[in-house]
Amino acid sequence: MSKLDPQKINNLVESIVAGYRVEPQEALKSFAQPKRDAIIRIILMLRELLFPEYYGQRHLVTTAIQYHIGDLLMHLHEQLHEQIILALEHRPNLNAVGSIADQADEIIYKFLSTIPELRSTIELDVQAAFDGDPAAVDKHEIILAYPGIFAISVYRMAHELHLLSVPLIPRIMTEYAHNVTGIDIHPGATIGKYFFIDHGTGVVIGETTTIGDNVKIYQGVTLGALSPREGQNLRGVKRHPTIEDNVTVYSGTSILGGNTVIGKGATIGSNVFLTKSVPAGTKVSIKIPELMFKGLSPDESSPEYMELDI
Amino acid sequence: MSKLDPQKINNLVESIVAGYRVEPQEALKSFAQPKRDAIIRIILMLRELLFPEYYGQRHLVTTAIQYHIGDLLMHLHEQLHEQIILALEHRPNLNAVGSIADQADEIIYKFLSTIPELRSTIELDVQAAFDGDPAAVDKHEIILAYPGIFAISVYRMAHELHLLSVPLIPRIMTEYAHNVTGIDIHPGATIGKYFFIDHGTGVVIGETTTIGDNVKIYQGVTLGALSPREGQNLRGVKRHPTIEDNVTVYSGTSILGGNTVIGKGATIGSNVFLTKSVPAGTKVSIKIPELMFKGLSPDESSPEYMELDI
Amino acid sequence: MSKLDPQKINNLVESIVAGYRVEPQEALKSFAQPKRDAIIRIILMLRELLFPEYYGQRHLVTTAIQYHIGDLLMHLHEQLHEQIILALEHRPNLNAVGSIADQADEIIYKFLSTIPELRSTIELDVQAAFDGDPAAVDKHEIILAYPGIFAISVYRMAHELHLLSVPLIPRIMTEYAHNVTGIDIHPGATIGKYFFIDHGTGVVIGETTTIGDNVKIYQGVTLGALSPREGQNLRGVKRHPTIEDNVTVYSGTSILGGNTVIGKGATIGSNVFLTKSVPAGTKVSIKIPELMFKGLSPDESSPEYMELDI
CATH class of the missing domain: 2.160.10.10 (Hexapeptide repeat proteins)
Structure with a gap:
């Protein structure tokens, strides 16, 4: 086991904490940011809401799906509420009226109301991928595996939040998709x-x-x-x-x-x-x-440099 | 806390669920897909099976390794069985005989029988990386860190399942590796x-x-x-x-x-x-x-535009 | 459920374990490597130590932050100690004196002492991103979302460990950042x-x-x-x-x-x-x-091929 010298640990803690306080005002303010991990969980819940048949945690009986969706929606609402309040406190919308909690409720309701249309729009993107790619065997493969569909889905959700003037969160969402897929779409x-x-x-x-x-x-x-x-x-x-x-x-x-x-x-x-x-x-x-071709094989009759149009 | 209006939530649930049912037949069928999360867990178990010394959850005593591998294999078998059945139910193999469960057992046995050869093949890929990259200090670094080895390993496993005519799962596997590494290899x-x-x-x-x-x-x-x-x-x-x-x-x-x-x-x-x-x-x-060079420093005697062959 | 044939499973376990032992000496040694998963957890703890206001697991009261940081530092120390010992046992530093545990303690203390300076340096990188990108609304967005900042942060931490001659771990760190961001910076x-x-x-x-x-x-x-x-x-x-x-x-x-x-x-x-x-x-x-332009619209008066300088 490690021999922890208490004095050394203490010194480290003090110097690290001192480092946070170079600009104390700034530091204090910034202790309430939207949390990236929470936003990633929100993305995964939204993906389940869009395509419960692919991303649900359990097999769904279609006839009982409203209970599952209702439960998921309550949980998602709670998480969105917390993060959007943090975002609005961090960068208030100067044109908005009402308390920040009320603004958040309004935004969430408008946002979640777009889910059915988002599903239709993303289904069209899936169709475009199927029509355009001979390697695609069916549309299920595209929803489950294609990075383009994930990046576009996250962009389309983030763009709705961007249109509702939510700060910070849309960009964190699309940059998460960028991490996962290598596709960098700005929510704007x-x-x-x-x-x-x-x-x-x-x-x-x-x-x-x-x-x-x-x-x-x-x-x-x-x-x-x-x-x-x-x-x-x-x-x-x-x-x-x-x-x-x-x-x-x-x-x-x-x-x-x-x-x-x-x-x-x-x-x-x-x-x-x-x-x-x-x-x-x-x-x-x-x-x-122009390409330059240089033959290497002794058995090749090609000249040292051979220029071809290809 | 958020003031959840029950009527609003109810409206949202109804409109979202209605959206799933545009094509009810389709929707019902698709509620039993292979699950991407389960397949990612399978990949990680397979990686541990290939290289238990690098990816095991605990330190292994070599003399007792067969117990650990036996346990891992039972768990992996169960997970593979579940996902392969979902895949075969989703897209049946028209030339196969026997129940889908029997087909899955047959596939899994054939697939897992290739593990020792896959390990040898991937060890050769590791050797190629070591021989080819002066930045590689040893082969351990390559197994633990190199994205190319991860992508190739996942491809080689997915390709075996592809050869055994398993639908969907091979592509989900290589697209997961694509997410992780930016390297996109089709399992075919x-x-x-x-x-x-x-x-x-x-x-x-x-x-x-x-x-x-x-x-x-x-x-x-x-x-x-x-x-x-x-x-x-x-x-x-x-x-x-x-x-x-x-x-x-x-x-x-x-x-x-x-x-x-x-x-x-x-x-x-x-x-x-x-x-x-x-x-x-x-x-x-x-x-x-051709490159165009434009000097900016006042102390440079270079002409405004200077064309160089490089 | 799957019908597991015990004999078949047994055969698989035996052939797989036999495969590990092609080079028994090598295999035995390699059963104690640094673990990639543990190193990823270390990266996330270090990120929290650098920017607790963005990546902490809970909301922090500034006045009590030293308790949280002290706790985090103890946990991080323990994890670093374990992994650095594994790395040093795997590839000993021939110039070092003292036991491997003492070497690890020395390295960790020196490394953690650089945290305040690393925070300042990375804050400058954040400033550079803000100054250089018109799409950046504020610096919070950059810390929370920009892949370049994550890759550079992980590189700067890994580089310090590289300067302290820690084997394997720095490269695993930067390759994890490569996975996440598509940005591949060697720790050297x-x-x-x-x-x-x-x-x-x-x-x-x-x-x-x-x-x-x-x-x-x-x-x-x-x-x-x-x-x-x-x-x-x-x-x-x-x-x-x-x-x-x-x-x-x-x-x-x-x-x-x-x-x-x-x-x-x-x-x-x-x-x-x-x-x-x-x-x-x-x-x-x-x-x-040179670009080649070919008009396709019947209503275009453009010639078949039109060469433009752009």
Whole structure:
């Protein structure tokens, strides 16, 4: 066992606690934040509420499902109430009327009222994934396994809370989905129906992005901002692109800038770097960089360097 | 505390439950799916079975290890049995004979019989990582820390279940590894021995990919399909490339298409975009895009724009 | 229920246990490794110690915080002691004096003494994220949600243990952060103050990288090695680049090689592939690959192929 020297432990505690108090006012205030762990539990409860047949803790008898959902909803309400109050105390909504508890109740009721519509919308996203991916055997596989569906589901829930002006929590939600999936969607982005993200690792969708219906994007796509070195001066400005309906963006492509509009039905190939608009119905691809081939096998008649177009 | 209005809660429950029943037949059927959480627990038990010295819950006395393994195996058998039955009920194997419970027992026995060979195969993958990475101090570090080893281990287990025609579960397994590591390997892919994925975030290996022995790939490599917009029409078709023995593929490279073959011993550089075959022993690299250099320091004698080959 | 055939289970246990004993000496030794799960719990305790106001399990009264911190520190000490002893038994430090338990106590005391300074350093990283990201509303959001801050925090703690010559544990720590965030920082890297990683998925920072103060990097940036096929022969050699103060590196860029130095104040654009040094104050960008535009809409007057500079 460890020989704990009480004096040493005491010194450590004192110096660590002293470190918290550099700005005592700040420190005191910040001891009541929304808790990340609680918000993750809320996400998992919301996922169960959306798809109880996939994520419930027990097998459900359909005829008795209202009891289970009622119980889940009461528990979820309690947890949301606690976290939203913490968030509103931390960053009050200056336009709101009534006590913070009343504001929280109002927000929760409005938010939970969107669940049936959210389920329908996410079912369309599942359909888009099924229609678009030959590796998908059925829609159950997509709901249970596809990271894009998880990231989009969490985004759609967080976006509703964002529209209800809840501070902090929406971003914690989408960053949790980012942790799980590698897909980084800011809760402020606006995304239409029948949206599919395939594979998804490395996708970034910025705060002021607008995406239409029936859009499909692949791993490593960035819908980002230009010149982010200007930092806080750009808060609130439209800095991210607009992607219109029926657009496909292939892997590794970056589309940047608040004035950049990808017109309806356009297809943007892999590894493109775009900072200007593209008209509707256009296909954009890079001229693939010239490749150099160097034969190594002694039995190959290939020249030392052989340039091919591929 | 939150003031819960019973009528409001009741309304929410009713509208949410009504939302589940848009397609009642469908909803009823789907209330018995394999559970993702249970499958994650199975993965962790399998990992302990493969490497009890690294992932066991307690320190093991080697002489008594058979009791621990026996206990673990009984528990694992029970969990696998439950989930495989759910999967087979969900999507029956039309060629199978016997009850679903008997089919599950048969599958589990065959699957668990592969554990010793899986351990040997994964030990070779660990050796490949050690031999290939100067940052690796020993093989223990690789087993305990390297994401590539986790992703490959889960893939190799899921692939065995895929070969035994288990529905849904293999994909849930590899997508869990994708969540954890950012490495997306479809359980249908075929991968040889002594395989190393370094760093790994963003790697995608599609369903019909074939990879030989002693292959090494880096972060951001896609072994993917062309024209995925054709969707479900392409189910079952060979859409992903073939990578022969002793090939290295560096970071950020995409190799696409079912007829694309990378011949033995080839080396494919970083950021290459390949849709055609490459002969054995060839080195392929992009002609690095021209760079533009703009000097900013007043004390630099560099011209405004200076083009360098690097 | 599953019909377990005792003979079959017995056969499985025997063959699996036999598989562990291919190298009995090795197997015996390795039954006492640091445990990954325990190290993850240590990371979460350390995070609470750094930022109790965000990650504590309960609401804290500031005036009583020393009791909570004292309790947390005792628990953390015990866990660290156990894991560090396992690590030192596994790979002894040949230059150390005293028993392994004494070495562990010494290391833990030195390590925990750095907590106040680590908190200050990480607060500067939070400030850098706030100053650099217009989507950040306040610093609380950054601490609670930003993956870059989590990855950098875990790296900074692991780096201290690395400097104290603790084997295995630092790498397990940073690879856990890699799992969570997609950001892969080797604990051996040297990183200055006021460091910001935005979005972060796919970032790789190799073992012998040196990074100055006020550096900002984006998703998909690799600070890596050249010719990694040489493997273990390169152990300990400086293989990764040096990034001086005030440098920005945009998304998708690779900077490779131990002799590559990015001079003070340089800006490296997106998707650059650099293997040579860049002088201070230089802006480097790729000549964006030529794009091909193909109009599809019948109502567009655009020519079949239209080449634009963008």
